[in-house]
Amino acid sequence: MKNKPLRQQIFLFFFAFNLFLLALLWALQTIFLSDTYEMIREKEVREAIHLVGRHINSPDLPVVLKELEKSKNIVVQVSKDFEIPYLLEDYFQLDPDPKILKEDHIYTLKDGSQISLTFYALLSPVDATISTLRYQLRLVSIIMLVLSSLAAFYLSKMIARPIVRLNQEAKKLSKGFYQGNFQESGYREIQELSHTLTTASQDLALLDQDRRELLANVSHDLRTPLALIYSQAELIHDFPQEVTPDQSQIILREVTRLSKLVSDLLNKSALEAGRLPLDLSNYNLSQAIRDTIHQLQALDPGRNLRFTFYCQQDAWLEADENKINQVLYNLLVNAMAHSPQGGLIQVNQVLEKDRVLVSIKDQGPGIKEEDLPYIWDRYYKLDKNFSSNIPSTGLGLSIVKKIVLLHHGRVYVSSTGKSGSTFNLDLLLKQG
Numbered sequence: 001m002k003n004k005p006l007r008q009q010i011f012l013f014f015f016a017f018n019l020f021l022l023a024l025l026w027a028l029q030t031i032f033l034s035d036t037y038e039m040i041r042e043k044e045v046r047e048a049i050h051l052v053g054r055h056i057n058s059p060d061l062p063v064v065l066k067e068l069e070k071s072k073n074i075v076v077q078v079s080k081d082f083e084i085p086y087l088l089e090d091y092f093q094l095d096p097d098p099k100i101l102k103e104d105h106i107y108t109l110k111d112g113s114q115i116s117l118t119f120y121a122l123l124s125p126v127d128a129t130i131s132t133l134r135y136q137l138r139l140v141s142i143i144m145l146v147l148s149s150l151a152a153f154y155l156s157k158m159i160a161r162p163i164v165r166l167n168q169e170a171k172k173l174s175k176g177f178y179q180g181n182f183q184e185s186g187y188r189e190i191q192e193l194s195h196t197l198t199t200a201s202q203d204l205a206l207l208d209q210d211r212r213e214l215l216a217n218v219s220h221d222l223r224t225p226l227a228l229i230y231s232q233a234e235l236i237h238d239f240p241q242e243v244t245p246d247q248s249q250i251i252l253r254e255v256t257r258l259s260k261l262v263s264d265l266l267n268k269s270a271l272e273a274g275r276l277p278l279d280l281s282n283y284n285l286s287q288a289i290r291d292t293i294h295q296l297q298a299l300d301p302g303r304n305l306r307f308t309f310y311c312q313q314d315a316w317l318e319a320d321e322n323k324i325n326q327v328l329y330n331l332l333v334n335a336m337a338h339s340p341q342g343g344l345i346q347v348n349q350v351l352e353k354d355r356v357l358v359s360i361k362d363q364g365p366g367i368k369e370e371d372l373p374y375i376w377d378r379y380y381k382l383d384k385n386f387s388s389n390i391p392s393t394g395l396g397l398s399i400v401k402k403i404v405l406l407h408h409g410r411v412y413v414s415s416t417g418k419s420g421s422t423f424n425l426d427l428l429l430k431q432g
Helices: 006-031 033-055 061-072 086-094 127-175 188-238 245-273 285-297 321-337 369-374 396-406
Strands: 074-078 099-108 114-123 280-284 306-311 316-320 344-352 355-361 410-415 421-428
Touching: 006 033, 006 127, 033 061, 033 074, 033 099, 033 114, 061 074, 127 188, 188 245, 280 285, 280 321, 285 306, 285 316, 285 321, 285 344, 285 355, 316 321, 316 421, 321 344, 321 355, 321 396, 321 421, 369 410, 396 410
Parallel strands: 306 344
Antiparallel strands: 074 114, 099 114, 280 316, 344 355, 355 421, 410 421
């Protein structure tokens, strides 16, 4: 049965089950009929003995005895050796050797005397009955086998067909075809399986689309700096005496961009796989914000961006210092990348009970409402009209959200789509 198709296994199971029922029916109705009949008559005699015992001193005893004779065909008489009850004489005339169950029982009367009663129960011949039953069972067996075969065939087809079809559609997933038709009706389990496979195919399609976009974006991000590095290296090779600081600066900048891209890709992969553990320590979030602002102001001096930081008191966290620094860096870089020349970036920190709220507001063009759900996706581009000398890989916001979730915090954005965006960071303060 191991390698047989499901449909064939179901059919064989139902057919074998019906054969078992028929065999059991034949055994009970023919082979064991006589024994079963005798057991029933013996039980009736025992019940009659108990019934008479309850009425032995009752004036209703004659009525009880007559009812036993009438309903159960059991005759009760005072015990006498080798004497046949007169009520059974007619049976002896029809059958000189009838089968009779005989049981003697002694009862105590209310005056203290005892009486012995004999219970006679005639066993009717069952041979004719067995012959009749065998004939009927043959007909019933043929009918049941035909009907059970049809039922087994129909049920096996009904159960197996949707599973077989879903299996055929599921095999297409391994070949990269994610638009299979998994819609199936029928019993509940099949509908649930259909829904599960449909959801899985949709998720796989999205993953495949993300993979293609990631490869395309990474290829683009690699091609541009590599082309610049190659062109500058070629110039240096051909004209070593004419090397300028600008050429080396271009190479350093593009190498930094490539290093950032590789680092973000590794971090993103580790975060999604859950293989990036947290190294928790006491961490001054407020000082980290000041240090990050100071660091970033020196990276893009040509655009004259301004920063303000409002903080009533320092906020201490129990967090992974390097990862939260990465969050602050990415959020501030994002604000800088989408701020106009001379724009103002406002950073506010507010303490609320056991939490700290940090908001970073820029004066960029804002984010359209329909784009808000997608800004945390990999390579989402908020706006391509602004340029910056700060290396950016398009993975920053995606990494930010993963890190914040690892710290049991929240990060979200609000924007009117006209006058800037505000990114909000919500983290737990250090307890005690």
